Amino acid sequence: MKHALRLGAGAVTVSVMTALTACGGTGSGSSSADSASGKKTATIQLAIASAVIGPKEEVATYSVAKKEGFLSEENLDVKTINTDGSVAAVQAVASGSADITPADASAILAAREKGVPVVAVGGLVQNWPWRIATLPGSPIKSAKDLKGKKIGVISLASGSAPYARAMAEDGGLDPQKDVDLIPVGVGSQALSALEGGKVDALALYTQAYTTLELSGKSFDYLQNGPRFDGIRSLTYVVRKDTLSKKKDEITRFLRASYKGLLFSAVNPEAAMRDGYSVYPAILSGQQADARIANDTKILQAWVRTAVPATGEPASWKDWGAVSTEAWTKTGDYMKSSGTITKDPDLTTLWDAGLLKDVNDFDAAAVIGKAESAAK
Incomplete structure (x- = not known):
């Protein structure tokens, strides 16, 4: 049954400056009884590369997944921490302070070259921004x-x-x-x-x-x-042992995130209102109705970098996939820019093993929910 629906190579050792957001917490990977179903709800920690003061990936993926029930459908309780950029977000994952983060590919490649035990598990931004x-x-x-x-x-x-x-x-x-x-x-x-x-x-x-x-x-x-063309940017990354220990939780989180992204592509205004609810700091003290038009356009600009450049939402598939060609081009680009010094080892950098299960959701149901959501 289907389930319902940013970095220099030398900066990887930057210490993580984390502060819990209003919806954050501590205790990565714990579980508690779900009061509605009696099932165990897994808790994972998400590192966010910066404070959320505008419409970007946290709105399109995490906020929508939270407010539209995609995380609860996956029996997930996600806590968040803020870090000072993609390098620090990768370091948070590497240190065990977080379980997963969407970080710039340059930070991931630089970390791997230095032997940091992280692995990319799902693409996010696929159109060069x-x-x-x-x-x-x-x-x-x-x-x-x-x-x-x-x-x-x-x-x-x-x-x-x-x-x-x-x-x-x-x-x-x-x-x-x-x-x-x-x-x-x-x-x-x-x-x-x-x-x-x-x-x-x-x-x-x-x-x-x-x-x-x-x-x-x-x-x-x-x-x-x-x-x-084809160079990757934001990509989900986890620590290698986290992938082994929490494979199911990471799979469920990615599935909920991509549901959120699909929802955002279909109804960006409703997605933006979800963002205001989770991150009220975006409003800067203003009323949502005064900001919604412009903020929706800004969110749409980000979403266009993360969804296929052609086709309609109903035709999109293979969420999170990154081809060998794309990784090779990304590695070549990072070498030429001085971020890394040698070709990355794709066998240690990239693990696509979760993506079959990640894509096991009813896209039509997500689209229908987005189309019927109040704007």
Whole structure:
């Protein structure tokens, strides 16, 4: 029966700065009696790469899975902790502070090269989200025009840094000598750096630009080259022994997360309202109705990076799958950007063994629930 329905190689040792969210807790992997069914409810710990102050992956996967009942259907109680970026999120998993996290592939590959015992178990962001942007009318029109320029990145340990270097390399430049990477964060801080001349261009993800564009700003974008097609970004990762000990719980968590993602693709406004409920800090003290239109558009921009680029939701399948070709391209990209120094060993990096069971859910039921959900 079917079930109902971001990073430098040298930064892996960054200490984890964790703070429990309002819905967080302690005690990874415990269980308690489910009062409704008498069954045991498993508890797992989810590491989140940053504070949740906007519409992104935590809304589309965790918040929706929680509010729409997908986690309870799987008899899961998920606790969350916040960390300071993907590198720290991977370290939280490696240290046992968390059971699973969606982290940037660069952090996972760098950790594996250093012998950190983590393994990727399911893809999330599958459509390359990074772009180089300039102010309208800038003389920078292609990657080669970046020579001698300052590029604003989120941080030197984020996925934007290797991307900016790879873009410079695409333009025939030496990414270590011909461009200068300046940490500028995201949002208004990044915009101020660009408009104030501190940097000549920004290297951010699509959703971050969408947020700024909805405030009335506009940008020119450099064209990404074909090398970026198929490179993976956010990917679910666990510790190897956690995968052995909690295979069933991790499978159930991934299944609930992908149900949440499918729901979000079909009804992003309802998903966004679920996000407000789980993470009220997103509202910044405002009323939901005052923010819902723009926040829904921002969430849609993120969801588009995580679902198939073609086809209708009813045709989507193989949630979490990452091909050998995609991993090879990702490894090549990370080598060229200096994140890793050698080809990753896919036999230790990637385990697709859960995905058959992860995909054992009624997608039509999820779609129907999303279509009938109040907006």
